Amino acid sequence: MKTRWMVVASAALAVVLAACSPALNWRSVAVPEAALQVMLPCKPDNAVRTVELAGAPLALSLLSCDADGATFAVSYATLTDPARAGVALEHWRAATLARIGVAVPAASAPASGAAAPAQMQPFVPAGALALPQAVRTTVQGKRPDGTAVTAHTAWFARALGSEVRVYHAVVFADKARPAVADTFFAGLELR
Template structure:
């Protein structure tokens, strides 16, 4: 009886190992061809938002798992495109929205992206809409007329989830 109980516990432990919280998969942020890695099956949404010199369709691929939100946002800019200026504005707006208490930025240009001065990876501590603390890890980059934000929001983001997310961003 003792052996069968031990076997049952081992079987239960093995079964939980088969359904990980972070189930990484490659996705494409159409129509641009951006490849990305997400740790869960993403939902898709889009809406019109003011950006740059006009209004654009902002597309979002995102999912929640392990206490974190992972999202990839992209928009195609109108005339004149000015992606460097738009990325800088987007970064400032995101930091203001999360009431960031300071941020750290460094250059970030995924393979195949345009090397712009506003292509950055930004880390910031701030607050969610409900006032609870949140850490934002975001990357801003562009290719041609397309601008992107890849972002993770969590109370305490795990480095082992940030690395595959940001390193998985690339263009064909």
Template sequence: MSVHRLLLGAVAAFSAAACTPSLNWRELRLSPTSAVALLPCKPDHAERSVPLGGQPTMLAVNGCEAGGATFALMVATLPAGRAPDDVLAGWQQATLAHMRAQGTPVRQPFHPARGLPLAHAQRVQAAGQRADGSAVQAQAVWTARAVDGGRVEVLHAVMYADRAQLAVADAFFEGIKWP
């Protein structure tokens, strides 16, 4: 199953979940990685093997809906020898293709403390379409962190909404930490 299908299934499950309409920020440990993040609602959780960088990888997804937006956090641990920047680049490309991004996405570096300074560790803003054809605004980040034994933890966080909510996206992404 592709990352796109997992994300679609996760978003559908999160859409059906009962989250409060207000933003109620809470800290979440993103197992099986060491990352922690803030989410504005109680998340649902799913895990599935997906092809990241062309290799089967166990991906953990946490997500929910609040304040008119869908929030998702995805993490995985890559074994030694995998090229994390290539994985992040492919993940970005797949995410933008899935949402049928229009125009040129706005990109800027995203390097939380202890994150690797990779070229594709970025924050991306893009406009596109949902599966039903309706317009969507996405704010997304990708980052990675080296851990013991040459392994690398990778993280992708995304917020989808009808209109850009930059202050909410800022709070969401600032809450991502590598301890």
């Protein structure tokens, strides 16, 4: 009887422990230099690199991590010319979508072989600028190795004194993960 009770107790403990270690362990991550709070399901790595955005070289900072078969990332850069915010977001969106073979909506038809144009919806978190280029979308594309990828992605901006900070947030996964993306995007808070 005692042995049977120990087996049952051990099995129950194993179930409880498994429930305490979910594949997506959401946590709030402060990013003071970005004036941002973000919810991530994993501990992020940080990187900085110089990129060209809307015709100007900028230091682009990136936080990213991988969990449960998805990559979660938030990038940001500071523009000294606030008038360039919309152009920068548009350029960033076009570059991101082109990298996975998705056409950006335009007056002309997409190039032959390109995926259907992305459908955009406004994305303006509290404190962000209400720019027409501040959008969120979900698209299917291809990674450089040719495998399928779904990108849940958003671009937005905010004024900071005489400068503007532009942001890009994305969840890359093999298949659409709308509930995961909703949690990720809802956790973006400008400070």
